[in-house]
Amino acid sequence: MVHELTIHSMSVLGRLLPDQEINPALSLNVMGLEFKSPIGLAAGLDKNAEVINYMTHLPFGFVEVGTVTPKAQAGNDKPRLFRYPAEESLRNRMGFNNQGAEEVLINLKKADRRGKIIGVNLGKNKITQNDDAPKDYAYLYQKFAPFADYLVINVSSPNTPGLRDLLKDAGLRQIFEAVDAERSIMKRPLLVKVSPDMALEELSSVVGLVNEYKLDGIIATNTTIMKERGEGGISGKLLTKKARETREFLLKEIKNSKSTCELIGVGGISSYNDLMDFWRAGGKLVQIYSSFIFQGPQFLYEIEEQLKIDFKKRGVKNFEEFLHSVKN
Numbered sequence: 001m002v003h004e005l006t007i008h009s010m011s012v013l014g015r016l017l018p019d020q021e022i023n024p025a026l027s028l029n030v031m032g033l034e035f036k037s038p039i040g041l042a043a044g045l046d047k048n049a050e051v052i053n054y055m056t057h058l059p060f061g062f063v064e065v066g067t068v069t070p071k072a073q074a075g076n077d078k079p080r081l082f083r084y085p086a087e088e089s090l091r092n093r094m095g096f097n098n099q100g101a102e103e104v105l106i107n108l109k110k111a112d113r114r115g116k117i118i119g120v121n122l123g124k125n126k127i128t129q130n131d132d133a134p135k136d137y138a139y140l141y142q143k144f145a146p147f148a149d150y151l152v153i154n155v156s157s158p159n160t161p162g163l164r165d166l167l168k169d170a171g172l173r174q175i176f177e178a179v180d181a182e183r184s185i186m187k188r189p190l191l192v193k194v195s196p197d198m199a200l201e202e203l204s205s206v207v208g209l210v211n212e213y214k215l216d217g218i219i220a221t222n223t224t225i226m227k228e229r230g231e232g233g234i235s236g237k238l239l240t241k242k243a244r245e246t247r248e249f250l251l252k253e254i255k256n257s258k259s260t261c262e263l264i265g266v267g268g269i270s271s272y273n274d275l276m277d278f279w280r281a282g283g284k285l286v287q288i289y290s291s292f293i294f295q296g297p298q299f300l301y302e303i304e305e306q307l308k309i310d311f312k313k314r315g316v317k318n319f320e321e322f323l324h325s326v327k328n
Ligand SMILES: Cc1cc2nc3c(=O)[nH]c(=O)nc-3n(C[C@H](O)[C@H](O)[C@H](O)COP(=O)(O)O)c2cc1C
Pocket: 042, 043, 044, 045, 047, 066, 067, 081, 090, 092, 094, 096, 121, 154, 157, 193, 221, 222, 223, 234, 235, 236, 237, 239, 266, 267, 268, 269, 287, 288, 289, 290, 291
């Protein structure tokens, strides 16, 4: 109820609030898209594309909506979101609650994006058997590709039974194959979102498939399972180490395989230091969720301020030069 009220207020406010300026020096081109800032909002906060107007008035460079499934679904019973304030972490067992592709598409079409990049995160319905999952993803791709700047195949949520099995080679290959047929009709940047609980061989195999099917990128990571805390996926500071290790492994694999795919970093990024870790390792775009819940838009203002100071210190004029300087 509180969540619904917040979404409603943000949706009303979103129509009234002016754009918050972003320092033009932070813009960057990735996957052929022009991002006004490397910091974006991760999937799951605006599941139904209801508050794009609000989120894009903030200094985010991009906003990912969804996860959207073909048909509307209620998700798991409440309570399904738990907070650990002292640890700046969350545990959720939402289960892809969303209004379904038709409704989300209506919302997406009428949203004011304020020139920001909008990604759409795609998931299968709970009632869809894994064997039929490729059809769900292909359907969602063809439905959303004309209206999204990029799309994400999400098979890494811990809250849909059996979903993560699709991260294994055979399952993912079938999904990529089905979506590939749609991509030959309409090409949009396509990424796959992975879990921090995958074995290293599984991560390598995802990079191999991403290269084979010429996907544009990987998003790492989704939430992690910590059985001792209870059901669901953990995000925020409790996830930082695991997500960082997953990202660093993937960045190496991408480099070693001479791949041109991008890695969008997400998971436990809650300070300028966390961002620097990612940029030093070779990443560019970042998403946040939990740190936005705990620190609010203030976190975005602080990052911008820190970057301004750092640009001056390093004598760099734009984000490209900045990335180059942190790696040397
Ligand atoms: C309440 C909640 C709901 C989420 N829902 C989704 C979702 O629908 N799809 C998705 O890909 N990720 C979802 N996520 C995962 C986030 O996008 C992100 O990958 C994860 O929270 C790690 O980032 P963080 O540590 O910055 O929160 C959700 C996370 C939370 C906390």
